Amino acid sequence: MIKTLNTFEKAPVLMRDAYVGAMLKAAEANEGVVALDADLSSAFGMSPFFKAYPERAIQCGIAEANMVGIAAGLSAVGKIPFAHSFGCFTSRRACDQIMISCAYAKLNVRLIGSDPGVTAAHNGGTHMPFEDMGVLRSVPGITLMDVTDPVMLTQLVAQLAGDELYGVYYLRFPRKSVTGVYQEGSTFEIGKGITLRDGRDVTIIASGIMVPEALIAAAELEKEGTAARVVDMFTWKPIDAGLIADCARETGAIVTAENHNITGGLFAAVAEVTARALPVPIEPVGIEDSFGQVGSEDYLKRAYSLTAEKIAAAARTAIAKKAKQ
Amino acid sequence: MDDKELKLFAGEIRIATLECLAAFGSGHVGGAMSIVEALAALYGSELRHNPKEPDMPERDRLVLSKGHAGPALYAALSLRGFFPREWLSTLNEGGTRLPSHVDRTKTPGVDMTCGSLGQGMSAAVGMALGARLNGWDSFTYLILGDGECDEGQVWEGAMFAAHNRLSRLIALVDRNKRQLDGTTDEVLGLGSLADKFASFGWRAVDVPGNDAVAVRAAVREARRFAGEGDEKDARPVAIILDTIKGYGCTFAEGVAGNHSMTCSRADTDAAIAVIRRELAAL
Numbered sequence: 001m002i003k004t005l006n007t008f009e010k011a012p013v014l015m016r017d018a019y020v021g022a023m024l025k026a027a028e029a030n031e032g033v034v035a036l037d038a039d040l041s042s043a044f045g046m047s048p049f050f051k052a053y054p055e056r057a058i059q060c061g062i063a064e065a066n067m068v069g070i071a072a073g074l075s076a077v078g079k080i081p082f083a084h085s086f087g088c089f090t091s092r093r094a095c096d097q098i099m100i101s102c103a104y105a106k107l108n109v110r111l112i113g114s115d116p117g118v119t120a121a122h123n124g125g126t127h128m129p130f131e132d133m134g135v136l137r138s139v140p141g142i143t144l145m146d147v148t149d150p151v152m153l154t155q156l157v158a159q160l161a162g163d164e165l166y167g168v169y170y171l172r173f174p175r176k177s178v179t180g181v182y183q184e185g186s187t188f189e190i191g192k193g194i195t196l197r198d199g200r201d202v203t204i205i206a207s208g209i210m211v212p213e214a215l216i217a218a219a220e221l222e223k224e225g226t227a228a229r230v231v232d233m234f235t236w237k238p239i240d241a242g243l244i245a246d247c248a249r250e251t252g253a254i255v256t257a258e259n260h261n262i263t264g265g266l267f268a269a270v271a272e273v274t275a276r277a278l279p280v281p282i283e284p285v286g287i288e289d290s291f292g293q294v295g296s297e298d299y300l301k302r303a304y305s306l307t308a309e310k311i312a313a314a315a316r317t318a319i320a321k322k323a324k325q
Numbered sequence: 326m327d328d329k330e331l332k333l334f335a336g337e338i339r340i341a342t343l344e345c346l347a348a349f350g351s352g353h354v355g356g357a358m359s360i361v362e363a364l365a366a367l368y369g370s371e372l373r374h375n376p377k378e379p380d381m382p383e384r385d386r387l388v389l390s391k392g393h394a395g396p397a398l399y400a401a402l403s404l405r406g407f408f409p410r411e412w413l414s415t416l417n418e419g420g421t422r423l424p425s426h427v428d429r430t431k432t433p434g435v436d437m438t439c440g441s442l443g444q445g446m447s448a449a450v451g452m453a454l455g456a457r458l459n460g461w462d463s464f465t466y467l468i469l470g471d472g473e474c475d476e477g478q479v480w481e482g483a484m485f486a487a488h489n490r491l492s493r494l495i496a497l498v499d500r501n502k503r504q505l506d507g508t509t510d511e512v513l514g515l516g517s518l519a520d521k522f523a524s525f526g527w528r529a530v531d532v533p534g535n536d537a538v539a540v541r542a543a544v545r546e547a548r549r550f551a552g553e554g555d556e557k558d559a560r561p562v563a564i565i566l567d568t569i570k571g572y573g574c575t576f577a578e579g580v581a582g583n584h585s586m587t588c589s590r591a592d593t594d595a596a597i598a599v600i601r602r603e604l605a606a607l
Contacts, residue, residue: 034458055458056458058454060485061481061484061485061488063481063484063485065443065447065477065478065481066446066447066450066478066481066482066485067447068447069444069446069447069448069450069451069478069482070447070448070450070451070454070482070485071451072447072448072451073388073437073447073448073449073450073451073452073453073454073455074451074452074454074455074458075451076386076429076436076437076448076451076452076455077382077386077451077452077455077456077459077461078382078455078459079455079458081451096441096444097444097447097478099441100438100440100441100444101437101438101441101444101447101448104428104438105428105429105430105437105438105448106429106430
């Protein structure tokens with residue numbers, strides 16, 4: 001069940017506070033849950049967990065590759081490890097360990113990459129993963145999620161801490177505040193996109209911090225008489241191919257909106273589906289093969305055109321292309 | 326298992342390893358031969374394991390981080406009854422249970438998938454830590470190559486293991502002094518691995534690594550350390566095995582380029598005949 005807020009206000013809890021709250025509950029519910037960090041636990045708000053469960057909070061130091069390998073080893077003896085670093089380090093620094101020690105070895109590991117894309121803000125280009133999902137999307141069998149808000153995050157952590165899910169899961173989300181999209185009590189199914197708004201003229205497929213932008217864009221488009229469907233595609237892999245095919249067939253034009261490089265990202269994932277199912281015009285909104293830089297999140301969203309205005313413009317372009325076909 | 330039986334077991338592992346490699350016609354002969362005595366010591370008597378229940382939770386685990394030495398491990402596992410000896414002739418065939426590099430999802434008794442060097446260290450560290458969290462008294466054994474110690478991940482894991490006092494982690498480092506491109510001195514000098522591990526906070530000892538009796542004694546000593554003494558003095562143990570790459574195999578021992586080489590039927594038969602004569606003389 002999904003209920004949206006439609007207030008476009010900042011969520012009352014920071015993402016990291018939602019995460020640690022969910023992890024404390026998860027640790028209480030399941031003795032197997034352990035948390036690993038690479039000298040970013042306090043920056044990630046995990047200090048309460050480290051205090052509450054000192055033996056199950058594993059400080060690895062600034063050694064992400066080793067951390068991910070240890071997580072694999074822990075899972076081999078039945079633990080459910082959640083290993084965190086900034087998204088750039090979790091994905092790039094430990095890429096081969098994720099590939100071989102976790103995925104190829106068919107172990108059971110949860111990986112967290114915080115501060116994706118422009119949300120790395122003043123940490124700048126060295127810390128700004130526009131490529132984490134793209135790097136990991138080619139790891140067979142991995143599940144990748146771009147988390148939208150604290151309500152979704154809390155719910156996903158609870159699912160991932162259970163014994164029912166097995167595999168390698170990567171979640172990216174900002175540490176700080178995001179716009180609230182979902183009402184408490186909403187439930188989320190991994191691998192299923194969520195249609196937040198219906199429309200027949202174009203579909204905007206977005207995730208993470210781009211979901212509220214997509215909803216604002218759809219409201220703008222409505223004023224012009226354009227009915228835009230909005231989908232929160234929080235799971236990038238396995239991508240909800242059925243839903244994308246339905247959107248292609250029913251709306252005939254798609255816009256993707258991602259806080260990520262469009263090369264290897266959500267645009268690519270959606271285009272891979274439509275190329276086989278039903279080719280339709282797709283306009284990407286996202287990072288156009290660039291590196292990051294320092295700046296406030298708002299500045300960077302404007303600098304990289306990650307805005308509702310850009311999404312609305314892309315929708316008009318996609319609809320015009322559809323008309324020509 | 327007395328000393329003679331242990332030596333005989335090592336000889337049988339060496340022969341079965343060569344049979345396995347010869348069935349495919351080539352492979353990592355040098356680094357498989359050099360760890361035969363270590364595997365004999367572990368699988369002869371020291372590992373807590375059950376071939377009928379390879380996934381027994383509280384077993385001792387072995388992470389063969391130098392995963393390319395898989396055929397030697399397959400030989401030991403088949404001799405212990407983890408799977409039929411006939412499997413050895415399927416090395417690297419399409420669909421085989423015995424790939425060149427060890428894979429926990431394919432082979433009964435293989436505890437970790439290894440092949441991308443350095444990664445077995447972290448996996449073994451995680452297993453040792455997890456076993457302790459689970460309240461198990463089991464040991465985690467790790468076999469590293471010396472060339473593998475070029476990888477920074479080995480030392481990240483070494484630092485972590487000492488910091489966390491993982492005294493039930495025992496690493497055996499195959500110091501055969503050769504890697505693919507030449508000697509370890511030529512490629513990237515390692516210095517004293519015992520000194521390096523000791524400076525990382527491990528208990529480290531040099532052992533004649535192609536002497537199964539000596540390796541077994543060192544493993545027993547390492548295990549004894551874990552069970553006694555002040556907790557503050559608890560630390561992982563590194564047994565540096567002074568070995569010869571290709572040891573005990575006439576066509577590989579001391580041969581440059583023995584990291585990965587052809588393993589012809591005729592050469593293999595001749596090598597096995599020599600081993601059989603030596604075993605008969607024990």
